[in-house]
Amino acid sequence: RQWTSLQRCGKKHNGRQVITSSQNIKIKTVRALQGRSKERRKAGAFLIEGVRLVEEAIAADWSFRFALYDETLNEQGTLLIESLKSRGVECEMVSTSVMKSLSETETPQGILAVLELTNLPIPNLPTFILIPDQIRDPGNLGTLLRSASAAGVDAVLLPPETTDAF
Numbered sequence: 001r002q003w004t005s006l007q008r009c010g011k012k013h014n015g016r017q018v019i020t021s022s023q024n025i026k027i028k029t030v031r032a033l034q035g036r037s038k039e040r041r042k043a044g045a046f047l048i049e050g051v052r053l054v055e056e057a058i059a060a061d062w063s064f065r066f067a068l069y070d071e072t073l074n075e076q077g078t079l080l081i082e083s084l085k086s087r088g089v090e091c092e093m094v095s096t097s098v099m100k101s102l103s104e105t106e107t108p109q110g111i112l113a114v115l116e117l118t119n120l121p122i123p124n125l126p127t128f129i130l131i132p133d134q135i136r137d138p139g140n141l142g143t144l145l146r147s148a149s150a151a152g153v154d155a156v157l158l159p160p161e162t163t164d165a166f
Contacts (some may be wrong), residue, residue, distance in 0.1 A: 019068070019094040022101065026066060026092065029114060030102050037164030040117060046166035049104060049112040051077045058083060063116035066090040070099040073110035080111065089113075117166065126154035134161045141165060 019027065032039045033047045040046050045065055048057055051074065054067070058080065067084050069077065070093065081091050099108050130148045135141045141163050148156055158165060 050109045064089040065114040067113040069111045122155045130156045
């Protein structure tokens with residue numbers, strides 16, 4: 001299909017192709033990952049948004065599929081994009097309107113990324129494990145996870161009946 005490149009990138013900004021179409025495959029991927037845990041499990045991926053979360057994901061050595069950013073990205077975020085590019089991560093610029101449509105925050109920071117969803121290994125001989133059984137509200141699960149981290153929990157096991165952590 002010869003029109004794919006036109007669909008993928010709509011215009012140029014400072015010599016870079018900018019994604020402007022909501023029909024772009026990466027934009028569709030982000031939308032699918034946003035609200036459906038079934039899609040996240042099926043794709044084996046999840047979405048993060050914001051400079052701090054991208055910075056933490058790099059520090060934790062998560063595997064990135066791709067990152068999207070826009071022209072509103074601050075200097076710290078621009079350095080993160082350069083770091084990701086140097087690691088071989090595909091980073092693409094999107095229009096500000098596309099980023100706003102994808103953002104789940106009121107004031108987007110101009111960066112989001114899709115990461116590999118992998119189960120982390122359970123430490124040998126854990127002494128403190130959290131199993132949040134049948135927690136349906138993502139906010140409640142988040143509170144439990146932050147409390148578990150502060151309390152020094154070694155591992156968290158999420159049963160199928162519990163809401164998605166991502």
